[in-house]
Amino acid sequence: MPRGARPAHTAPAVLPRRLLPAPVAVARPPPAPAPAFGLLLVSLVALDLTAPHHVRHTSLGAGPATPSTAYWLVIIATHLTANLVCARVCLRYSGCGSNRALRTSLRLFGLGTACAGLFWCAYLADLLLSPAWVPPLLPYLMGSHGLLRAAALAVPAVVLLHGAGAELLTFHRLWPLWRDLVEAAPTVTLTERRPWLMELLRPRGPRHFAVYRTIVEIRDAILVLRDYVQPERPVTDPAAMARLLRDARRNKLDGQHRRTPDVNVAEAGGEDIAAETAYPVQVARAYRALPAGSLSR
Secondary structure: OOOOOOOOOOOOOOOOHHHOOHHHHHOOOOOOOHHHHHHHHHHHHHHHHHOOOOOOOEOOOOOOOEOOHHHHHHHHHHHHHHHHHHHHHHHHHOOOOOOHHHHHHHHHHHHHHHHHHHHHHHHHHHHHOOOOOHHHHHHHHHHHHHHHHHHHHHHHHHHHHHHHHHHHHHHHHHHHHHHHHHHHOHHHOOOOOOOHHHHHHOOOOOHHHHHHHHHHHHHHHHHHHHHHOOOOOOOOOHHHHHHHHHHHHHHHHOOOOOOOOOOOHHHOOOOOHHHHHHHHHHHHHHHHOOOHHHOOO
């Protein structure tokens, strides 16, 4: 910020209630009394009107602060108080809760607010002592403030994009296995089959529902196709499961009769959503690695 430039009065930083952890949202501090704000505004107007004639408000540069030093002390004290409270709340609650993205956003927001507080501390030093090193430092402090605030607001978008990308990748990896299995067991599909590109560009519902539906249909197809193969032992290894599904699909498409299975292959998988997603992806990867001639009839 060049000397003589008027600083932007940053509004007191207040996070939306929906972005705060539950303890903050429930146990909010009592609101400041309205008379305090009214007194603050009245004092600023009075200090401005009673000051000598001036055309701008600044405390940087040669000459006395305009409209007065008292005016700028009130401005600086207001900003420092708001920044201190905001930074303390953000940094305190950035260690609470299990939402990592929320904790990161609060931490970045609090650090950005702390940079704004340092900006006003430097401004106070220039107002009272006028050291030569303060004016060149101000743009870097305010730039860091803006960068950290922007990063705090960008964290949810980054997390959303990362999740969407992971869901698209999972759907893409599951598609060849799903396509071949539902060809042999078309009754397991919950909705009408559509081309891959249509499912990718215009999913029927949220993307994570499409991935979950694909996993459910693969599991249902395994229940159908297990009657067309006779494994020698329980199948849990993804590579063995891929070979079993290849053989079962080929047997069913060749018109072979159903058999009585000796093993419940549906037990292979995981105990939660993450494991239930990872296991079909591993099977799909092993399925695609089988010889090309055995992937389709």
